[in-house]
Amino acid sequence: MSDLPASLVDHYAWMARYNAWFNERLYASALALDDAERKRDRGDFFGSIHGTLNHLLLGDKLWLGRFAELPVPLPMLDAEVLALPPFTGLGMQLFEDFETLRLHRAQVDHAIQGFVAQLTPELVSADFSYTTTRGATRTQPCWRALSHFFNHQTHHRGQVTTLLMQAGIDPGDTDLLLTPEA
Secondary structure (H helix, E strand, O other), X not given: OOOOOOOHHHHHHHHHHHHHHHHHHHHHHHOOOOHHHHHOOOOEOOEOHHHHHHHHHHHHHHHHHHHOOOXXXXXXXXXXXXXXXXXXXXXXXXXXXXXXXXXXXXXXXXXXXXXXXXXXHHHHHOEEEEEOOOOOEEEEEHHHHHHHHHHHHHHHHHHHHHHHHHOOOOOOOOOHHHOOOO
């Protein structure tokens, strides 16, 4: 019995499920802290739990905005999902209110799952061009950008897990292999 993905498309669908599941766990864990504790500077690159969660959402929205240019209909990447204030840097705060941040996170995670459901092996292997936040144009296979997208999420969620542990909150097991089946 093998559950080897048929393609990278299947792998990205798994990563999107993991992304949503892990985010739900992190936000539920962060609810155990009051707003001041979530926003307390803990010396992380983005300062606080709240700041790092905002950065994660910002990164996802930036990448989804780039992926929205792919030559396939992506109605789940609508104006509300992609909306961003004027860019001021990777540490900018999208939402000061934690509940608003949590609700938008769930909406974006749902859009990510819908987005990856539209991917095809041909699209994933095609060249993908995008513009960075510094205005540089990059072109590479789409699978590299998608892999970076999911790796970026995992990296910063690991930071949030550490920050929660330092605050006395154990988010529990978050291993990729524990992702519930769809």
